Amino acid sequence: MENQTNYTEDNIRSLDWKEHIRMRPGMYIGKLGDGSSPDDGIYILLKEVIDNCIDEFVMGAGKTIEVGIKDKTVSVRDYGRGIPLGKVVDVVSKMNTGGKYDSLAFKKSVGLNGVGTKAVNALSNYFRVESVRDDKQKAAEFSAGNLTSEEEITESTKRKGTKVVFVPDDTIFKNYKFRNEYVVRMLKNYCYLNTGLSIYFNGEKFSSENGLKDLLEEDIKEDDMQYPVIHLKGDDIEIAMTHSKSQYSEEYHSFVNGQNTTQGGTHLNAFREALVKTVREFYNKGFEPSDIRKSIVGAISIKVIEPVFESQTKTKLGSTEIGPDMPSVRTFINDFIKTKLDNFLHKNPETADLLLRKILQAERERKELSGIRKLAKDRAKKASLHNKKLRDCRVHFTDIKNPLSLESTLFITEGDSASGSITKSRNVNTQAVFSLRGKPLNSYGMTKKIVYENEEFNLLQAALDIEESMEDLRYNKIVIATDADVDGMHIRLLLITFFLQFFPEIIKENHLYILQTPLFRVRNRKETIYCYSEEERVNAIEKLKPKPEITRFKGLGEISPDEFVHFIGQDIRLDPVMLDKATTIESLLEFYMGKNTPDRQDFIIRNLKVELDVVAP
Incomplete structure (x- = not known):
């Protein structure tokens, strides 16, 4: 026992604000990431800076x-x-310094803790x-939160404002x-929620005249709308909704005080109810x-006094009240x-x-499917008892109070050797593996019935738990892990087709990714480098x-x-599967998976890249 470390005053140290943020960044910005996910830390840094600009706009100071x-x-200027x-x-650079403690000036602001730009700085x-x-004007420069230079106050002819x-x-x-796609989406959301604001990104202008109506009209093409967007506005609340002709499930965009609550919360539950x-x-x-909400595409934005969120990065609203001595969120x-x-419905028959x-x-479709759905569920239950397709993890995306829930990942892989390698090396807390048996079915043009009739799709749907609602999705990231050869590419395409159809x-909300795996290993006696290109x-x-x-x-099974x-692990490289807003899902599926066309042959020939014997992933 003599060598046991003594616990004295010397063991206790106080970190200053910079050290604490750098040592525990997750407490301030959620996860770190490399920019492949829209909720990665680098986008939170950008958001923290822009939030201050938005607060100025809300206060009537500066429209650009x-x-x-x-x-x-x-x-950001x-x-x-x-x-x-x-x-x-x-x-x-000083914690708890800011203008947002005056509750009257910023009573419906999101950044209420005086941390924002300090975290970006650190x-x-x-x-x-x-x-x-x-x-x-006055300027200062920092590195890792430490002041490196401070300019004196000087005369200036520049327009007033702040530049970071x-x-x-x-x-x-x-x-x-x-990734510009994520940045543009964030900036557009700011514009939808702040009509009259103009944001320029690398010279391109974004603005909105009709708020959430514009958001939905960009999200869903006019010829896919069951009826024109219903747009309702009131004090501290705005709602837009329509139903899609082609989409099966519900899709929502929800916001509180200008913050995109990607995981919904009390306001979204109240809207659906x-x-x-x-x-x-x-x-x-x-x-x-389920019949009323099937295929709905909706958006809701509310303002709440001093909102309470269920997670550090404010992605799920926990507040039950609109504000002190005010009605509940649900009643409101x-x-x-x-x-x-x-x-509206009375005035627009x-x-x-x-x-x-x-x-x-x-209602008709649900009744038609009810028989086959019951059979499929029974089959899935039996299969899950004996089936080794899914090797699950411990923490899921639905465990929102667990900080690891954002890391929950399902790898979809093909073949026993690749599945075996991933299964043995995965993190059992956050990484699950689903094994495909050969190539999945081409589901292009098929109805939802096929999801229940095809055992593999039925088991995949059950593993993800997305049959009833996207809110039940068990993994934040669904990663397609196939060989970087022609067969692997085909499997990727068939899986993407399944999700698109x-x-x-899953794709619109940035849950689908392709795993990058190294093409080469280069090593000597001292060092090993894995090369992706x-x-x-x-x-x-x-x-x-x-x-x-x-x-x-040559394949995942060899690794x-x-x-x-x-x-x-920590250095995982993922490519997000993204949808171009200008392309409808129907036209995309028709191009890639429809009857073979000269257009597609031309496209493949134009986009073929030959690098020695490497097939680019």
């Missing part, structure tokens, strides 16, 4: 925000009031803040890159809730929808008729010369579990 991202350098010059350094290897007001430039620290955010109640009363029919939304939607037709169609929100291979050979050993991986752990 300019955002620029070049490589890893981000700049607003034309608001500018930070008071004497406080420029404090606001970005997690950036370069950070510059510049403020202009009263024809004077930062470079996320690549020792914290490994191998990161900003109130919609069913109002529709039943309007038609005086006891429709099933229910009363609004009951009055406004009922009035054509829309009411089209909505009724959609509900009756959903029956569960497009020809360029990386050349660089590795140069670094490990004179005569490194080079191995070419041992000891090595595989490197590719699905």
Whole structure:
């Protein structure tokens, strides 16, 4: 016992704010990530800076925000009031310093804890803040939260406002890159929620005149709408909704105080509930809730005084009250929808008729499927007892109070050897594996019936638990892990087709990814480098010369579990599967999976890349 460490005052140390943020970044920005997910830390940093600009706009100061991202350098400029010059350094480097403690000025703001830009500063290897007001300017520069230079207050002819430039620290955010698609979506959401605001991103302008109506009209093509978007606005609440002709499941966009609550919460639950109640009363029919909501595409935005969220990154609203001495969220939304939607349907009988037709169609389809659904469920239950297709993990996406829930991942892989390698090297807490037997069925043009009739699809649907609602999705990331050869590409395409056809929100909400695996291993006696491209291979050979050993991986099955752990661990490389807003799902499926056409042959020939004997992933 003598060598036991003594527990004295010397063991207790106080971290200053910078050290604490850098040591525990997850407490401030959620997960780190490399930019392949829209909720990765680098986008939270950008959001924290823009939130301050939005607050200025809400206060009536500055209608334009300019955002620029070049490589890893981000700049954000607003034309608001500018930070008071004497406080420029404090606001970005002293905890609990900010303008949002005055509850009247910012009572419906999201960034209420005075941390925002301090976290950005601490997690950036370069950070510059510049403020202009009263024809004077002041600037300061930092590195990892430490002040490196401070300029004196000088005269200025620039327009008033604040400019922040930062470079996320690549020792914290490994191998990161900003994906413009995610940034554009974030900026568009800001515009939908703040009509009259203009945001320029790398010179391209985004703005919205009709708020959530514009969001839905961009999300769903006009010829796929069952009826024109119903758009309802009130004090502190806005709702837009329509039904899709082709989509099977429900899809929602929800916001609180301008924050995109991707995991919903009390406000979204109230919206779904109130919609069913109002529709039943309007038609005086006891429709099933699932028939009313099937294929709905909806958006809701509310403002709450000092909201309570269920997670650090504010993705799920926990508040039950709109504010002190005010009605509950549920009552507030229910009363609004009951009055406004009922009035709308009375005044627009054509829309009411089209909505009724959609509900009756959903009812018919549900009844047709009910027999086969029961058989399929029984089969899935039996199969799950004996079937080794799914090797599950312990933490799921639905365990929202567990910080690891965002890391929950399902790898879909093909063949015993690849499945075996991933299964042996995975993290059993957050990584599950689903094994395919050969190539899945081409589901293009088929009805939902096939999901129940095809054992593999039925088991995959059961593993994901998305039959009833996307809210039950058990994994945040669904990763297709196939060989980077022609067969592997085909399996990827067939799986993407399955999701596009029956569960497009999996792709729309950024849950589907392709696993990048190395094509080469280059090593000498001291070091091993895994290479994902020809360029990386050349660089590795140069670094490990004179005569490194080079191995070419032809398939996942060739990679041992000891090595595989490197590719699905901290340094995992994922390519998100994204939908281009300009392309409808129907046209995409028709192009890739429809009858073979000269257009597709031309496309394949134009896009073929030959690099030695490497098939690019």
